[in-house]
Amino acid sequence: MVRKGPVGPFEGAAELQRRLAQEVRLCPLAGEPRLVAGVDCSERDRTIRAAAVLLSWPELTPAAEALFEGPCRVPYVPGFLSFRELDSMVRALEGLGMPFDLVMVDGCGIAHPRGLGIASHLGVALNVPSLGISKSLLVGSFEEPGPDPLSIGPIWLNRSQVGWALRSRRGARPIFVTPGHMIDLDGALDVTLRALRGYRLPEPTRLADLLSKGPCQRKKR
DNA sequence: GCGACAG
DNA sequence: ATCTTGTCGC
Numbered sequence: 001m002v003r004k005g006p007v008g009p010f011e012g013a014a015e016l017q018r019r020l021a022q023e024v025r026l027c028p029l030a031g032e033p034r035l036v037a038g039v040d041c042s043e044r045d046r047t048i049r050a051a052a053v054l055l056s057w058p059e060l061t062p063a064a065e066a067l068f069e070g071p072c073r074v075p076y077v078p079g080f081l082s083f084r085e086l087d088s089m090v091r092a093l094e095g096l097g098m099p100f101d102l103v104m105v106d107g108c109g110i111a112h113p114r115g116l117g118i119a120s121h122l123g124v125a126l127n128v129p130s131l132g133i134s135k136s137l138l139v140g141s142f143e144e145p146g147p148d149p150l151s152i153g154p155i156w157l158n159r160s161q162v163g164w165a166l167r168s169r170r171g172a173r174p175i176f177v178t179p180g181h182m183i184d185l186d187g188a189l190d191v192t193l194r195a196l197r198g199y200r201l202p203e204p205t206r207l208a209d210l211l212s213k214g215p216c217q218r219k220k221r
Numbered sequence: 222g223c224g225a226c227a228g
Numbered sequence: 229a230t231c232t233t234g235t236c237g238c
Binding site: 041043085108111117118134138176 | 228
């Protein structure tokens with residue numbers, strides 16, 4: 001087969017996403033986690049910095065943390081975030097030096113145009129249970145959760161529910177919880193609720209976010 | 222054609 | 229994501 005015209009720069013990537021999305025499994029968590037990881041990326045001066053943290057479960061006691069830095073090689077394009085950040089996230093997670101039972105990723109899971117947000121992509125790539133925690137929605141619509149803390153509303157995409165909008169803190173905008181891989185809607189919500197400690201973001205993602213920004217790294221005069 | 226658009 | 233000081237509100 002010979003292609004006719006020029007192919008969009010992300011056609012190959014989109015095709016890979018559609019293929020990997022078929023590997024995503026939405027099912028109850030295999031068992032109660034013992035170690036939960038959190039990952040996030042930040043960037044500064046064309047350098048990507050991925051941070052991973054490891055917490056005991058359900059105490060949420062810090063057990064390990066790791067950083068990975070590398071040059072930005074791929075631009076951010078909505079719908080293709082994983083091609084920009086996944087490798088760095090995996091490296092940071094490897095830096096933890098031990099396996100974990102679940103990973104919470106800063107980004108979307110199945111709430112994605114082709115069903116493979118970065119949380120799902122990471123879960124499939126590492127063959128580990130994963131879920132996404134994002135601060136806004138890439139696709140789909142959601143029912144605004146009530147004003148009371150822990151209120152929830154479903155996230156809809158193509159007539160089916162793909163996650164939850166969660167009011168994790170009073171007065172704060174909701175966060176979006178979506179299954180990544182080897183977990184289901186109820187499991188993703190349950191784990192997220194149990195990982196909250198009074199902040200808008202659950203501990204795994206919140207701590208990874210702080211670490212990626214760098215401890216005592218920001219100071220301007 | 223126009224607007225939306227994880228981080 | 230990042231650029232940025234002070235400021236409004238619980």
